[in-house]
Amino acid sequence: MPETNPRRITDLDTLKAFGHPLRMKLYRALYIARTATASQLADQVDEAVSLVSYHLRKLADHGLIEQAEPQGRDGRERWWQLASQGLSFHDEDFSDAPEKAATHAAVGRMSFEQRSDLYCRYLDTQSAWDADWRRAAFSSEYLAPLTAAELAALAGEMHQLVKKYEAAGRAAEDAGDTGGREHVALHLYGFPFRT
Incomplete structure (x- = not known):
């Protein structure tokens, strides 16, 4: 059962584990889906199931995600869920050493770039959304x-x-x-x- 509060990442190894572009995408996709298999997530991120499985295990090794109760009939499929309701990382936890500060900044930039890409994809497809959604969206x-x-x-x-x-x-x-x-x-x- 996931923790109901965001997990604050305070150690460099966990921050590095999260700071991989595909792992960030998988974490976001799992946040939306709540539970999913590697196959389902591979379809969403357009990557091979074996690669997705590897990165899911790395996230699990650092306690960022965990196995979920099986949702389907196939007992061989491994289902995943977040281990907490989101993540946070703060400057004060990584400012005591140059490597920590650099990693924190790099993860923050990567996160921003993925968010920016998500918004740009919306802008590129904005006309495909109906008028109610276009009026509701804001910047x-x-x-x-x-x-x-x-x-x-x-x-x-x-x-x-x-x-x-x-x-x-x-x-x-x-x-x-x-x-x-x-x-x-x-x-x-x-x-x-x-x-």
């Missing part, structure tokens, strides 16, 4: 003068708001209400900058 930038404490408070409030909507959507899916539902990506960044 905004806010430039606010905040203190570090205010930014942290804002992040916490936004996290709670998003989790409320995510829980409601998952509960509706569990109740069989799938009509009109799509997977929605919400990417938020809050960071200081100087002009």
Whole structure:
């Protein structure tokens, strides 16, 4: 049974294990599916089942995913699920050594690039979505003068708001209400900058 809170990654080996492009994609796909087999995930990421199985085992070796109860009739298939409801990694856990800081930055960049690619794919196919989805989709930038404490408070409030909507959507899916539902990506960044 997955932990209900995000797991905070604090060790370099686990961060490196997660910081592989295919593993990040597999983790995201498993987050959406909740449970899946290597074959199902291989179809989603367009990779060979053997390669996907290898990377799933690496994620499991670091406690990022775990085996799930079998969902099908074939008892030979291994089902996977997340070990927690998401992951987090923070600068303060990796800033005490150059290698740690560099790995943290590289994983953050890779994560951003995958998110950016996801949004660009939406932009490229935007006209294929019906008008209600095109009106509902948004991209905004806010430039606010905040203190570090205010930014942290804002992040916490936004996290709670998003989790409320995510829980409601998952509960509706569990109740069989799938009509009109799509997977929605919400990417938020809050960071200081100087002009």
